[in-house]
Amino acid sequence: MTASRGRTGRPPLTEERKAEIRLEIARAAVELFVEQGVAATTGEQIGQAVGVSARTVWRYFPSKESCVRPLFTAGIDVIAAFLRDWRTGQPLEEAFDQALTDELRLTPGPGYTTVGALIRLTWTEPGLRAVWLQSYDEAEPAFARALAERAGLPADDLRPAIQAAVLNAALRAAVEHYARRTADTDQAPATAEAELAATMRSALAVAAQGLA
Template identity: 35%
Template sequence: MEQPRTAREAATSLTERRKAATQMDIARAAAELFTEKGAEGTTTEEIAARAGVALRTFYRYFRSKQDAVGSLLSSGGDRWRALLARAGTDMGLARALESAAVDSLSGAGGVGEEEGLRWTRGLLRAAQEDPALRAVWYRVNQESEQELLPVITRLAGPGADPLETRLLAAAATDAIRVALETWALADTEADGNDSPAELVVRCLRELTGGLRLLASGPRV
């Protein structure tokens, strides 16, 4: 039976939720301004003002204005890994990767996914002109690859070659990245031809098609 939380634990949980909400408010404000004016044309003071927080609060959470949008850029990868983690080991890696990627990018989950794609498109367009924002995007992808590796390792089974699982984690992460970058710079809709979901399937098949791990399935 679950033990009731103490008053201190409840207060800590509430404080953490408030911090997370403030960070997300700042991230969305930064994303809006970057989309409207570009990262270079946006100041931290403007971001703080739009988010309704003091400048010192901004710097309590983020080192720079570009860092503020890291959580938005990583949200799609978080959804993808969560969906993939729920896949059964009998599903097959190739099918599991594609299914989770399509579900996370198709907008089928509702407003959250649609909003996430909208933010991603605006931020990736802004990143074309801002090296620091591109660096945040590349960091997000590197972290996603590292977090994807144990998920793929479990699905591949105990007999899988660690080199192959690491290579697959890198290739799958790059497939998502390239698909999103390609879509972001085009004018297609999120659910039409050349949608993120359609592009990611193409990229996954191109980048992972030659991997033995996918062809052979889980090894036991």
């Protein structure tokens, strides 16, 4: 009787490790895009920066532009969670104070000045722009569900959908405003973080006037 052979080779990656690899690829892609441009960056270069093959890069992402997607979508769950916990009568920007801090620190790697440069690239690179806008398309229904849950409304109610659209637009406008303002400046990391957070709080204060 022949003994059955066990599985050989490397054990399968956990979902946590896969997420880590996606972030590593995203950070490397951002640095290369900002340093040398999107057109000049190859999958091989992104992989080399992380220590993986180009084949591995394409296993996780369909295109080099989509490699930055994890950095664009990292804060969706954080913001949705704070929307659900937002207390009646509490200023929105106050409720989001810790949420914004958490979001800004979710994906350490490229500095905030580098992220600002990446946002500016989305204005001239159609592939990156598509990924940037898609991340907000994904965020809006998540925010709407959180607001509906907070208010005890059906998930398909129009009111939280409109509120989520207002909030989503405010957050995007804030980040793009920050990117424009810092285009010609060389900020220290702490200064960049503080300015981005302040800009987002200001946008939330304006948006809250229509969300009360």
